[in-house]
Amino acid sequence: MARVVVDVMLKPEILDPQGQAVQRALPRLGFEGITDVRQGKRFELELDGPADEAALARIREAAETFLANTVIEDFTVRVES
Amino acid sequence: MTARVGVVTFPGSLDDGDARRAVRLAGGEPVALWHRDTDLHQVDAVVLPGGFSYGDYLRCGAIARFSPIMENIIAGAREGMPVLGICNGFQILCESHLLPGALTRNDHLHFVCRDQKLRIENAGTAWTSDYEAGQEITVPLKNGEGGYVADERTLDELEAEGRVVARYLELNPNGSRRDIAGISNAAGNVVGLMPHPEHAVEPLTGPTTEGLGFFTSILKRLVTAR
Numbered sequence: 091m092a093r094v095v096v097d098v099m100l101k102p103e104i105l106d107p108q109g110q111a112v113q114r115a116l117p118r119l120g121f122e123g124i125t126d127v128r129q130g131k132r133f134e135l136e137l138d139g140p141a142d143e144a145a146l147a148r149i150r151e152a153a154e155t156f157l158a159n160t161v162i163e164d165f166t167v168r169v170e171s
Numbered sequence: 172m173t174a175r176v177g178v179v180t181f182p183g184s185l186d187d188g189d190a191r192r193a194v195r196l197a198g199g200e201p202v203a204l205w206h207r208d209t210d211l212h213q214v215d216a217v218v219l220p221g222g223f224s225y226g227d228y229l230r231c232g233a234i235a236r237f238s239p240i241m242e243n244i245i246a247g248a249r250e251g252m253p254v255l256g257i258c259n260g261f262q263i264l265c266e267s268h269l270l271p272g273a274l275t276r277n278d279h280l281h282f283v284c285r286d287q288k289l290r291i292e293n294a295g296t297a298w299t300s301d302y303e304a305g306q307e308i309t310v311p312l313k314n315g316e317g318g319y320v321a322d323e324r325t326l327d328e329l330e331a332e333g334r335v336v337a338r339y340l341e342l343n344p345n346g347s348r349r350d351i352a353g354i355s356n357a358a359g360n361v362v363g364l365m366p367h368p369e370h371a372v373e374p375l376t377g378p379t380t381e382g383l384g385f386f387t388s389i390l391k392r393l394v395t396a397r
Contacts, residue, residue, distance in 0.1 A: 100275075103322075104275065104320060105275070105278060105318075105320075105346065107276055107277070107279070107280050107346075108276060108280065111280055156229075156233065156237070157229070159230055159233065159266065159273055161265070161271075161272060161321070162273045162275060162320060
């Protein structure tokens with residue numbers, strides 16, 4: 091059994107109005123000193139077997155075709171121990 | 172002799188009824204298609220309607236794009252079958268990579284619902300031939316994630332090849348790059364449009380009847396092709 095985490099973030103050049111709204115709200119709540127916020131998605135995938143290279147290759151394929159839209163988003167895949 | 176225009180219903184589609192009605196008012200035979208079906212029932216063209224397919228989960232259109240019916244629609248579109256995606260349908264076409272770019276959250280974060288003035292930039296596509304290039308029309312617009320984005324090279328390509336089909340006038344309602352309201356593929360048979368022409372086909376319910384042209388365009392093309 092293994093857990094694999096896929097993080098999906100908007101590419102840096104894509105406007106993130108949600109992140110901006112969060113950033114603007116922070117000082118109002120007394121959280122100073124935060125100059126930028128980008129909001130993304132985190133997927134936690136539970137595997138029925140080991141997170142070996144073959145399993146990770148399939149997950150990268152899933153991330154590329156489905157979990158992320160690579161026109162506007164980047165993703166990273168990592169094994170969580 | 173008329174033409175059969177399929178309208179797909181996904182779970183969460185809202186505007187499939189209005190799209191079928193618009194096809195009928197234009198003189199065509201609307202054919203209801205079901206997302207889990209794989210059979211296109213000999214339709215000559217397909218409309219992907221607006222709504223919130225699969226609750227907009229993951230990304231708008233991302234799950235609908237893998238519906239069983241989409242496999243044949245994508246294959247047909249690549250072979251020249253006319254396909255119009257409206258609003259959520261536009262998002263599905265981008266997720267399917269039949270159209271370049273993507274639709275992102277409105278830059279002001281609010282859902283927008285208004286009568287929107289547009290300019291038809293390209294009257295040469297399968298879905299816009301009943302308009303004049305440069306014609307201004309007003310149709311409803313309603314979206315939360317309607318901001319069209321693509322990289323600068325893609326945007327330049329779309330402009331140079333005349334693939335910007337419609338542009339927002341007077342006000343950019345969602346932060347779309349270069350005021351883009353609709354685009355086509357290189358062949359012109361696949362068109363994606365964020366505003367809703369199917370809601371502007373009758374004086375009783377629409378701000379105008381200026382949306383009907385999208386549906387009469389495709390009917391004329393299909394009937395002439397026979």
